Amino acid sequence: MIIPAAQIRWQGDQAEAINYDDIYFRDDALAESERIFITAGQIVAKAQATDTLCIGELGFGMGTNFIAAAAAVLQHSNARLRYVAIEKHPLSPADWQRVKRRAQQHKSLYQALTEPVLPLLAGWHERVFAAGRITLTVFYGDVAEGLEALAQQQHNPVDAWFLDGFTPAKNPQMWTPQIYTALAELSTRNTSIASFTAAGHVRRGLQAAGFAIERLDQAPHKHHSLAGYYAQSGRTRRVMPSQVTVHGRGIGGASVARRLAESGVSVQVLDPAGETGASARINTAVMHARLLGDGSPSAVFRHASFHYTSAYLQGLRGFARTGVLQLQGPNMNAKKLQRICTAYGNNHEHQQHWLQQLSAAQAAQLSGANIQADALFFPTAGVVDLPELCAALLDHPSISQQHSDGSASSTMFDTQGPHVLCSAGGTRGFPGCDHLEISEVYGQLDRYESTAPLSTLPIVGNGYLVPDDTGAVLGASYEYSPWSQDKARAHNLQANQHLIAGAQLSWQHSQRAARATSSDRMPVIGRLQTEAELWLATAFGSMGTTAAPLAAAMVSNQILGWSSGVSCAVEDLTDPNRFARRQARRGIRHR
Ligand SMILES: Cc1cc2nc3c(=O)[nH]c(=O)nc-3n(C[C@H](O)[C@H](O)[C@H](O)COP(=O)(O)OP(=O)(O)OC[C@H]3O[C@@H](n4cnc5c(N)ncnc54)[C@H](O)[C@@H]3O)c2cc1C
16 A cells, blocks of 8 residues: 655755656756746646646656646636646655755645645545645556546546656656557647657657647757647536535535535535534544555545545644544454554654554553553544534535425425435435435443543544543444433443543533444445436445545545546445445345
């Protein structure tokens, strides 16, 4: 799962790629990027003529072209930017910090790009900047693999290409006829293309793939470069829906509504529960990575959710980045903990910004709690106040909220535009959804005052403990059929027993709610095959705070025709049609 970091040698402000014996970055890099890519690619004119500009880049490097493009779009247009980049040799966290420190211009964009840095994990990464106007989607891996996935997942064309890999002599696999054909397949008429290299075989290869190309004289600077445009008809852009209706205003619905609104869509949110919706009953949930470490699509979904969400929620009301300790317990024995650490780099310095393995003594020292075994520490994890966060997400001028009567009749789908069901336990009541294997598991949180401090950090393990100024919230029972409040309280005390031993606790109140969970424990995300345009982002089980924001990105990207931001394997894993397929294999047919 981890991908090796680029080997970089810094000579003052100049960075060299050791393996490629080529310059990565020099001190005039932004000016060069503006000349070779922004100006030659006509980025400002293109941004001024569209609502959303899509730029594709081969060779993300130190993000210079991304920063230059984002700054140009933000400063000179009202457009949104979708920037998709592929990089086989990503920067280490330390090199990203160095890039940020030395930035002279566009400091806020560099700050956003590096806080937190993209983790060194192979596959797709997505980030959202500038109040949602800029979306960055990066594939860490081989260029051919990344382009193939993009061609498969993205409906819309790329409007401008930046080719900025290492020089063809040193990196021949990026400059092949197959790559040029893949670029053509993702282009539309007049998609611009710009390349720092002026090599004759690159020019001829791009021409053979359908691009009209000219060699630009970069005098008085040293280089020649190439620029041109796609001269054939190609992909057509999906028409953006003028309105989307989202059913449910928990973190699932609020996240979908926000991403769509940030993407320029008007969103109507319907919920029968109003302010007292299901999530409004839980105001202490832990956003952390429930890692598996086995390389499966499920493991990838979990780490991708965590990284996307910890960046996306940063700065939003209702999320506090506290760091979270994960202890061993029934879901995390010593063997699994070790497997996770090994899979993610065994305490390697490159992973420390998001995952650290601590000895019992280190964990006890960090938290002040009674901890007896090795633990995991997630510095970018935190605590969510769900009602606060949902309100913050829904607070957008393009989102309107309405009370619905909760009756899910087929006529409601007559409303203009796609519908997204984020309705948790209510989902099966919608037309065409009764076969979805979603059920409810109840749970309870209990708040206590404590005579002594219990921990300085939220701790998850057998149960969970979230400290506050004068006590803690203890969670969370998992009840297939609802228990009494007393039974759930006794369970939560027992689950956290080792953390509260010796403290005098006085119970204040309890909160009860249901979690919607699917039969295979994976969320349900994507388009359902029905006559109506019906999408789902729901059934997050016990990990809604971590999974719902990524699910929202996936669904809104797909509705609008962009790549989903996750791999095809993750899309398949969470596909809403999987239940119908499995039922068909068991001989169960439904209308
Ligand atoms: C005790 C407990 C502790 C938990 N702790 C954590 C934790 O620490 N970390 C974590 O990540 N997760 C935790 N969870 C799970 C987390 O709360 C959920 O995953 C998350 O809140 C689900 O959000 P949602 O938006 O999908 O569903 P909900 O919050 O249930 O929202 C669904 C909404 O859909 C509405 N709806 C229903 N029917 C209809 C209809 N017909 N039309 C329109 N709207 C409809 C409902 O009124 C509701 O507002 C916990 C859950 C419980 C119960």
